[in-house]
Each structure stands twice: as structure tokens, then as C-alpha cells.
Amino acid sequence: xxxxxxxxxxxxxxxxxxxxxxxxxxxxxxxxxxxxxxxxxxxxxxxxxxxxxxxxxxxxxxxxxxxxx
Numbered sequence: 001x002x003x004x005x006x007x008x009x010x011x012x013x014x015x016x017x018x019x020x021x022x023x024x025x026x027x028x029x030x031x032x033x034x035x036x037x038x039x040x041x042x043x044x045x046x047x048x049x050x051x052x053x054x055x056x057x058x059x060x061x062x063x064x065x066x067x068x069x
Contacts, residue, residue: 063069 060069
């Protein structure tokens with residue numbers, strides 16, 4: 001019974017439209033922030049490179065331990 005009251009209050013509060021503080025203005029899609037774009041893609045490329053290097057190291061270690069090399 002008490003849980004239902006809290007659930008109803010949560011639903012009613014959720015329907016009362018509220019505006020997020022973080023979206024005060026719409027992003028300008030015609031002029032992207034190239035520094036942030038470059039950092040995002042650079043970080044992604046770095047992480048993929050580390051992943052491939054770790055994978056090749058792991059494969060080499062597997063082959064050495066199992067006498068396949």
C-alpha cells in the first residue's frame with residue numbers, strides 16, 4: 001500500500017515536464033567543436049591500438065605456453 005503511494009507520486013512527478021539544466025541551448029550542428037571531435041576519435045584510435053597490441057601479446061603468450069611456436 002505504501003509502495004503504491006510512492007509509485008504514484010513518482011509517476012505524477014515524472015509527467016510534470018522539467019527542463020534539464022544541461023540542455024539550455026541546442027548544439028550548433030553546422031559548426032562542430034573540432035577539438036572535441038579530434039579528441040574523441042583520437043582516444044578511440046588509441047584504445048583500439050592498445051587492444052590490438054594486447055591481443056597480439058596474449059596470442060604470443062598462449063603459443064609459447066602451449067608449445068605451438
